[in-house]
Amino acid sequence: MDFAIETKLYNDNVFKEKINRIYFADAFCQNLIPTKQELEKAYKSAKDNNLQFTLNTPYVTDKGIKQILENIESIYKNEENFEVVFNDWGVFYEVKKRFPKVKLILGRLLTKQRTDPNAYEIITNSQKRNTDNNVIPKTVPDTLYQHFQSSVINDDVFQNYLISNSVNRVEIEYLVWDMNIKLTDKIKATIYYPYAHITTTRNCGLLNMTYTTCNKMCNDIQIQYKNESMLFPYIVIGNTVYYQVNDISKLQQYPSIDRIVFNDLEAYHKYQTILENLNES
Secondary structure, three states, rough: OEEEEEEEEOOOOHHOOOOOEEOOOOOOOHOOOHHHHHHHHHHHHHHHOOOOEEEEEOOOOOHHHHHHHHHHHHHHHOOOOOOEEEOOOHHHHHHHOOOOOEEEEEEEHHHOOOOOHHHHHOOOOOOOOEOOOEEEOOOOEEEEEEHHHHHHHHOHHHHHHHHOOOEEEEEEEEOOOOOOOOOOOOOEEEEEEOOOEEOOOOOOOOHHHOOOOOOOOHOOOEEEEEOOOOOOOOOEEOOEEEEEOOOOOOHOOOOEEEEEEEOOOHHHHHHHHHHHHHHOO
C-alpha cells in the first residue's frame, strides 16, 4: 500500500512525515492553482525529503489551463515522468500533447461515482416512515443500489481508452456502501481519506455569502450542515461539499486500491499504526 498526504498549501512539516508521496494543490478550484514559485518550493521540499511528487489539477477555464501548463513546464524540466491528476479532459489533452512523459491520473470528478452518503437509506430501502405527515417512502429497485456501487471506470471500453493513452491509475472516493470495482490489472485505484467529495461548483458558496472576490478564505473556513435526518453532515470547503468517512476497515477487499491519500494530517497520525499493518500485508 502506497501512502500519501495531500496539502493544498505549502507546509514544511508535511514534507517530513513518514510517507511515500506528496499530493500538492487543490483538485476542485481554479482559484487555488498554486503560483509557479509555490509549486517549485513544494517540489523541491518533496525531493529534498525523498518523496514522490503528484500535482493535483482542477477543472478549469482557459485562464486556468494556461496556469496549469506553465506550472507543469516548470517541473517537467527537472523531472519528466512525475504524476499529474487531471479532472478536466481539456487538461488531459493539452498535457498529453505538450508533456508526453508525464504520468497522467484520472481524477475523482471524471470517475463519476455517486457519492452522497445520505442516499444510503434510499438506495437500501431503509427509510423510516415520517411520523409527522405519515409519508411512506417509496421502494426503489435493487438495481439502483448496484448502480450506486459502480461507476464508469468499470466499463471495458473506458478502461481500454485509458490504457491506450497511458493512464494507468484512477482516483475514487471510499463510499459508505460496498463498492463494485472491476479494474484490469493494468489500472490501479487511489482513495482519499477521511474527506470524500460529494459535489463541486464554480459558484463558490463562500463568495456568494460574503459578496467578495476570492481571497482564498476557504483555506481557513469550513461550514458544516447537519440535521436529525442526516446520517452524515455535509462539510462545505470553498466551492466543494464533502463528507467524512468514518471507517476503512473493508479496504482490503478491494485489491485494485493500492494507494491512500490522506487529506487530513490528524487522521493520518491517528491511523498510522493500522496503515503500517496494511502495508506489511
